[in-house]
Amino acid sequence: MPGTLWHSPAALAWLQTILRERFGHAFVLQAQPDGSGMALRLPGDARCISLALNGATFARADSDLPCTLWNAAAEGWQPALPGALPAPGAAQLPAPLITPADNGWHIGYDILGLTYWMLTRQEEVGRTDLDNHGRFPAVHSHAYKHGYLERPVVDEWLHVLGQVIARTWPGIALKQHQFSMKVSHDVDAPSRYGFASAKGLLRAMAGDVLKRGDIKNALRAPWIRLNTRDALHPSDPFNTFEWIMDLSDQHGLTSAFYFICGRTSAMDADYEPEHPAIRALMRRIHERGHEIGLHPSYGTYQKPELIAQEAQRLRTVLAEENIRQAEMGGRMHLLRWEQPTTLRAWADAGMNYDSTLSYADRPGFRCGTCFEYPAFDSVLGQALKLRVRPLVVMECSVIATRYLGLGLGEEAKRKINLLKNACICVGGCFTSLWHNSELKMMEEQELYMNMLHKQFK
Known part of the structure; x- marks a missing residue:
């Protein structure tokens, strides 16, 4: 089920908010008329960062996107976490990925498209491969399949973008975030016992004895149940x-x-x-x-x-x-x-x-x-x-x-x-x-x- 292209006017305005919260500056995003890229600017400044645009990929509601890796350190950029950085949506990346350009830099990966796709959970829209509680499970996700579920991949890519911003506008004071x-x-x-029905109380007591060997709590259960009126009982586990x-x-x-x-x-x-x-x-x-x-x-x-x-x-x-x-x-x-x-x-x-x-x-x-x-x-x-x-x-x-x-x-x-x-x-x-x-x-x-x-x- 396709969603709105991430470079629609409403999505761009939302992404500008994301960037302002992350970096502390009101950047302007402008899509190239031919759909070939995205420009990131500061108002009234001729300098610019251009980014690859992969709008169709990052509007997809499935987990079958390609994924490759990028070695930031090998190209002179500082990764936030050790190891190569996953690049969801890309089968391969240009080398070098980030290159000087007129009045700025060019990034050959759609960082903003990835941000949109991950933060909006577009991957999950209309999915039917759900678990017994109707939930989309991790094991069906792109992140799990490609081994980056335990990495904040959007934050890692925005960390790289912050470095490119600093090189494009030397001396700019970017917002510093603290853990x-x-x-x-x-x-x-x-309460273990305080709100249980009579049947529920007996079931809880039986579980205490048979499953956990906890005879002490089982014996206290009726007393706790009777004395949970105006406050939770202090002995309730x-x-x-x-x-x-x-x-x-x-x-x-x-x-x-x-x-x-x-x-x-x-x-x-x-x-x-x-x-x-x-x-x-x-x-x-x-x-x-x-x-x-x-x-x-x-x-x-x-x-x-x-x-x-x-x-x-x-x-x-x-x-x-x-x-x-x-x-x-x-x-x-x-x-x-x-x-x-x-x-x-x-x-x-x-x-x-x-x-x-x-x-x-x-x-x-x-x-x-x-x-x-x-x-x-x-x-x-x-x-x-x-x-x-x-x-x-x-x-x-x-x-x-x-x-x-x-x-x-x-x-x-x-x-x-x-x-x-x-x-x-x-x-x-x-x-x-x-x-x-x-x-x-x-x-x-x-x-x-x-x-x-x-x-x-």
Whole structure:
């Protein structure tokens, strides 16, 4: 399903915004009338960077594009990450790739087309090769097939473009980005026992005894259930919220907690946002200076009206509790996503940002970037009033046997730190998802703490 050509007027205006956010200057993009290239200029300056234009390739909604590699260091340019730089969409590249030209430089690769294709997720539009939850899986993506899913390839190419800009306009002060982290927590299960039905409680107790050998928690379960009225019980194994916020405070981070506010499937939560214990939890999160957001229920990703309803339900609860926030964002339940239906639904619901876009089956850079950016609907060819905050790693994508299956040991630590280090190298943001219910064991807590501590380059 072809989308809008990336060099349409609306797309060019959006890309100019991307460049202004990245480099701190209002560059102007102009497509050559014959479609042979793209010119990047500063207003009132005769100097120019010309780039190859591969518009048809980067309007494709499939994963069968060619891909080659470029050795930046061999041609005198500084790569952001070690190794040759993947060049999606190109079967081969000219050598040298970047050459002097009249009043500037020429780049023989369509960096801006790649940026458009990756950030708009045009690759995913209309796909039918989905998993059992209706999600486009990593293993079908171009990035996975060509081995660059764990690299922020857009950020790497923009790093090169920044060097060309500096040579074209010597002395220009480009915006400097500093590495940062954002931690978020989908509240699928705020309590192990507190909101369970009688049948659900018995099932949980049986699981504690038979699967985990945890007789202590099984015996406490009825007491916890009876005493989860006005607040979560302190002995509930899923009640890790204070621990999470303590750790975030120690690291100067703000934890974002995303709450489910609807029932569209048995896959959804067993609590209601209006419950006194959930209201108390939200008040506590707000009192401590952390964030509350939306986690739309399982059946909403193709139904914008339901996302809007659930967003309003959350806003109502927050207003009743006198909780005011500068912005509200969140993430889809189980990372269910249909491009661009779900993206537009978030914008139409008046949300400020979405942080869904990572693959469930593999961690990495689904959008090719670790920087937050303005959303663009490639089908309608429109910029949206919404920010996309790419998710780099979800804990179960790394740990769970149904996904990468690395467990809780050194392999998992290495994988998480590899992805974090890639964000450090490009000065981006390492955005993580760790469920409150997946921090009940010491090994889980140690892996989470390691993720927050470890920094290197």
